[in-house]
Amino acid sequence: MIHVWLYPVLTAVAFITGFIDAIAGGGGLIMMPALLMSGVPPLFALGTNKLQSMFGTAVAMSNYGCKGLIDWRPNLPAAVLVFVGAAIGALVVQQVNTRWLSLIIPLLLLGNALFILVSPRMTDEDAHHRVSSRGYAPVGGAIGFYDGFFGPGTGSFFSSSLVALRGYGLTKATALTKFFNWTSNLASVLLFALGGKVIWLLGLCMAVGAMSGGWLGSHTAMRFGARLIRPLLIIASVGLTARLLLGWFA
Template identity: 70%
Template sequence: MIDPLAYPIMTGVAVVSGFVDSIAGGGGLIMMPALFFAGAAPLQALGTNKLQSVFGTGVALRNYWRSGLIEWRPNRLTVALVFSGAVLGALVVQLIQTRLLNLIIPVLLVASALYILLSPRMSDEDAHHRATSKGYAPIGSAIGFYDGFFGPGTGTFFSTTLVGLRGYGLTKATAVTKLFNFSSNVASVLLFALGGHMLWLLGLCMAVGAMIGGWLGSHSALKLGARLIRPLLVTISLALTVKLLWGYFAG
């Protein structure tokens, strides 16, 4: 049973989560504990988080698209494979335990944070790509699977691999990340809804906050570029690492 007071509070939390998620990903780091505190069961928390996130991501995606940073044609295969991966991930997570991920994912997040801090490629300048759009698609599919299965840190994985492998500048990588995030979020919402793991009223209230946060965050990223995105990516990566390791060894 969700306390009526939770609805406006969670809508406010969704503004913050949507802002962070539209820039660096990691909004789940804020939203998931809040959903548990509000009384959602684990699968309900995952599903409801995806429901509010798809609205916030959609608003951010629209802003990045209108700015000219997103190209559909080179990325359409990856979008399709991200969607398929997320479908599979959302199916699997409803069947198995996720405790092992709490130990594996921090290693990946620390590696991402170090890459963001130390790589000279983490700027707004495009560089020579190391993978074609087709070559990147399987990597996108794997990240999509992770997003459907668990989620937090997905935006960081997309952004860092798009910079490192596709040669995108950081702002463009952030924009394209929202395209992939939107695809995986839609897939996850469909699967969790079909599984009956959705708090619809709470999720739709939170969606209002997520859209406000997504609008504010994407406009801030477009204005400030790598000066804002780079430190926020590092902060989110390290914060999520601490949270997951604490949960693993304390739980």
């Protein structure tokens, strides 16, 4: 039973996480603990978080798309595999224990933060791509599976891999990340909903906050570009690392 007063509180939290997600990802670092501390069971927290995030990401994706920052057609194959991977991940996570991931993922996040910090390609300048859009599709599918299965740091993994492999500038990579994030969120919500693991009224209330935050965050990212996105990606990766390690040792 969720107390009535928690609805506006969690909606306000969703605004903050929507803003963060629209720029750098990592909003789950705040949203998931907030849901769990509110008494929401873990699987219901995952499903409800995916629901509100799907709406917030949709607004950010729309804003980026309207500015011509998303190459829709070439990246459809990757989006399809992201959807399939996330659906499989959301199905699997309802059957297994993910505790060991809380120890493994921090290592990947630290490596990701180090890459963002030292890579000269983390700018708004496009570079020569190492793989084609179809070649990137399996990578997107793997990250999609991870997002459906566990989730923390997904936005950072998408953004970094799109810069490193597809040669996108950081703002365009962030924009395309929202497309992939929305796709994986949609798949996860469908699977969690089929499993009865979504608190719909709470999730839709939080969606109002997430959409407002996503709108503001995407406009902020487009205004300031890589000089804002790059440090926030590093902060998100390090923050998620600390949060996961704290959860493991606690």
